[in-house]
Amino acid sequence: MQKPVIEINGLSFDSLDGFYDVFGRAVLGSTEYGGNLDAFNDVLRGGFGSPDGGFVLRWTNADISRERLGHDETARFLERKLRTCHPTNVEHVRNDLMRARNGEGETLFDIICAILRDHGPDGEEPEDGVVLELA
Template identity: 55%
Template sequence: MTRDLPVLVVDGTWFDDLDGFAREVSRLLTGYTWRGNLDALNDVLRGGYGTPDGGWVLRWVASDRSRATLGHAAAARRLERLLLSVHASNRAAVEARLAAARRGEGPTLFDEIVAVVREHGPGGREAADGVVLELA
């Protein structure tokens, strides 16, 4: 039951971009700083990077505000940064995602973050990690 799990709270009023979200998440971690890479967020959610053992709740308050601030423009900024270091074999795919984000299409940055977190909770491929996302 989620009521027995530790609750870590991310407050959407405290950030306006991915870097701010990363700072907010890092504030919750013990002995680790997450720098905003979504692949690394997967690792954090698997455990061993300062999150509670045995499952936990990630309660994202003011998530509607985050949904707006981490929209398509934020997704485009992230993809622009990713293009600087992406492997040549992935470049075309990232460019296509960037073009879609610039048109206001495809997943927003908020959508991508939520999808990563949900993979580690009920119904996700890595549900054994026991991370429950609550959008409030």
């Protein structure tokens, strides 16, 4: 059986919150799924309205998203996270924030792609059947 192809366009958002909204509408028909990385990860496991048996996520204009979800947006994300994280995690988040501000380390784009790939054929949860295509 061929998996459904769901397309998101990198021109349609310029922030992590925008990604959550575009992804939610494309995959679930709604943005009501929690809008955070944990909820995003949960949706990829299925059972939240995502297609049974997985899907192909075709991310067009991914190069634009790579830039928009780059170090600047990652730093903004980490600044918010620093205000709410557990005290034992503050030092780690602060170090990640300093690296992002210096244009170093993983970006949100990298993190999102890694989460998607974890749910695909070569990932830790291949049974979810999610395939990422960057275009």
